[in-house]
Amino acid sequence: MARGLERGEDGALPREKIRNFSIIAHIDHGKSTLADRLIERTGALSAREMREQVLDVLELERERGITIKLNTARLLYTARNGETYVLNLIDTPGHVDFTYEVSRSLAACEGALLVVDATQGVEAQTLANVYLALEHNLEIVPVLNKIDLPSAEPERVMREIEERIGLPADDALLVSAKEGIGIDELLEAIVERIPPPEGDLQAPLRALIFDSYYDSYRGAVAFVRVFDGVLRPGDEILMMAAGKRYEVQEVGVRTPHPVAQEALGPGEVGYLVANIKEIRDIRIGDTITHAARQADRPLPGYRPVKPMVFAGIFPVDPDRYEDLKEALEKLALNDAALVFEPETSAALGFGFRAGFLGLLHMEVVQERLEREYGLELIMTAPSVVYHVYLRNGERLEIDNPAKFPDASKIEHIEEPYVKARILVPAEYVGAVMDLAQKKRGEFVTMEYLDERRVELTYELPLAEIMFDFFDLLKSRTRGYASLDYEFSGYRRSELVKLDVLIAGEPVDALSTIVHRNFAYERGRKLCERLRDIIPRQLFEVPIQAAIGTRVIARETIKPLRKNVLAKCYGGDVSRKKKLLEKQKEGKKRLKAIGRVEVPQEAFLAVLRVGEDVGE
């Protein structure tokens, strides 16, 4: 390799010259800008190649300022001591839906830069990832970003880091990624403070898969971190959890351009091409070993990725079912967490039931389908996976309220709970506790981070979080609270299926599972909301909420009385025609249920009805 860093005859790089690290940061705290700056300063990309935020791949991510897809970059840095080092920057996603992916990326590192906005302070999501990093024994280098801003309060934020995470405040680096301040000091700190990787060159191969992507020419490509042994083209490898064998075609590193290498040795991070057809065949967290000389046991921490949230996706125009199918297949090529299967709804026709890691993941998929594939979609309200125990002893896993068995057959139901960590200014603790209580939360702990900030931990049903918990949390704390959660287990709950009838017709896509105590209130709110969303029709439209055959709430949409252009002036028909054309266009966004035309928003209305329940 260039600049005096050579592979040995064994194919390995000197381990003491490698540093593997990731960046932990809250959304907007400047992770991407900092990554850009590091890449730029180490000359990995020429100025011409330098784009803003090079590590964030997708347009959508760029717009939202969040990273969904991971990526890596190998930087060559000549330190002040004259030695050249390989710095592997492993990017991590910044959202609660991707905790497992973050943990696998962190497992590939020895250190992490904790980037905190000096004008803001630590957020819950950041904390959660710091805890993850600490669990993996990473060396954490605190970095205060945006110190050039007049509103920066480095002392306060450093104290917060010190009190909360126990990192000495003196060690924090002061940086402005935007202005390029403190970048050289940061690179030195990476070399000096983050330990080089360990590993046994002679031991059987063990390499951790921490990410993957799909390349239309080369198939699925894995990102790996080698712990022991050496990985070479031509090797026959075994994926230990998946139990699949492949022949390695190419190994290499990203700079961030892909550059092929003769080998990857202990401590190295790179990519692997092995004629792997589907992204699903590469399981994040899996361990790669040699088929001929297998490791005794895999690296720890593997967990199959399991979608937590399911929703129906239907094309507004039924003729576009095939287009939707194709688009989902394409997205799934690069997104192993996205699963889907055909679903038929009596109300919405043919579509798909899709599973997602969480709500953000779902939103991202929806936006990509609409934006990149030009589809108009109806998404049903997301559902968690319920465990339904029948009287005959059977246990069903149900992710679609429409598929719930008859209440008389059900012995009991369990629903997923999460452990939710909420960071909130002290003055809002009462409001948050009140909200968590109303959302069936179970108090676990309360801790003061300092005199102003409190960390609350609750056990909460995931279904309640999907409703409107986050929105309400934000509104009750004027946006100051932050939330992080992880799956904690299944619990028995008193749940009932709430059905909706429009003009006497049950609409399967509007059914929801709710706690028995909330059923009446939710039913009433849902009817009211649908009454407001569904435009007036030519006929009176009753809207009912029912549990089984029992109607618990009813609203009526009065028939439309005026929809006519009074005057066609002086033979000018164009105005009337334009109006009718507009109405025709508008109708395309409506779904006919019986003879009632229902707009798309209605199917998400169930999500927004919890708003003032109990308030």
Add this chain to the structure above:
Amino acid sequence: MTRANGSPREEGAPFVHPEPARALYIHLPFCRARCAFCDFPVVAGRTVHLHGPYVDALLRELELLFSYFPPDPSHPLRTLYVGGGTPSFFARTEWERLAAGIERFLPGGLASLEEWTVEINPEDADPELLRMLRAFGVTRVSIGVQSFDDVLLAALGRVHDAARAVRAVELAADLGFPHVSVDLMYGLPSQTVSAWLHDVERALELPVDHVSAYALGVEPGTRLFGELRRGRISLPEDDAVAEMYERFVERAAAQGFRRYEVSNFARLGGESRHNLAYWRYEPYYAVGLGAHGFLQGIRTANTRHLQTYLRRLVPGSRADLPWAEVRALSRAEAVGEFAFLGFRLAEGVDLSRFRRLFGVSFFDVFAPTLDRLFEAGILTVGGGHVYVRERWVFVQNSFLSEFLLA
């Protein structure tokens, strides 16, 4: 200018209207002041000096139009409609030039017209003007009463008051116009149903054989639009407006006025033949600022800009038709227009006429839509027509869009 008709089954094929145009619309755009609800092509203020050049341009346009689309000698013009603007505000000497000018284009003269309507504002309706129009051969005056509520009239920017309106109507009747119509508006700012019904009673007891009642539509760019947006005025709810309409239909019927179109009511024989041509999908000539014509299946719209209009129609050989938009309809477009215009009429869509114009059956073209609307009881068939049942007239836009194919 001639166009070839496409095969009857091809939707994208051009539509060529086979009938000769027998209606002529003439637009006189000048007004004293622009009304608060008006977004029509009008020119407000002191414009008398422009009336003369405007007549020259109009007659030039008519000459060009008739040379491109010659009237059929065996089917001469039947109706003439002079609208505005405010035709009654037009300088009287220019009126005389205009009438004489039109006369020259009519082989049988103005007297051969079956109907000639002129729009009149109450404040202009003095005996001299009305006698002059009567002498030209005008058979019908349409008087812009709008309301009998002086406060509302002022709010709309109208110049006249209720008393003046009543006198205008009575004078027109006394002077022997065979047909007198009044325009009313409802759904006006802060108007109540009972206030409207008061207007209705006053209108229906006047010596008229025709009433047009228009629900106010607030269009962008009008004064009302601005006032509404700034919250200075408020409009009645749609349900109240629907109530006004329904009550009016009832009261009008009780006084012998039949609803023959969404907004038009007439005693027997009082229907506007000219306006019926629009709704029955007959072709028509149109001249003047911003005027819309329909000839051989081509829809045209003239420029709304007066200077452009006058410049295009300079005397001499450089003159050109002042079209701003020209659209040659496809069969699919024409079929849709035929339907949504026809459904405005109480009589509905004329089935045999549809077949004559398009060579296919109305039922074949719109089978699924018609089935549904028949089944829902919205449409029905009678007298060789498909029509909208009374109850659904005021919500017809909810289903008419389904008749647009293109």
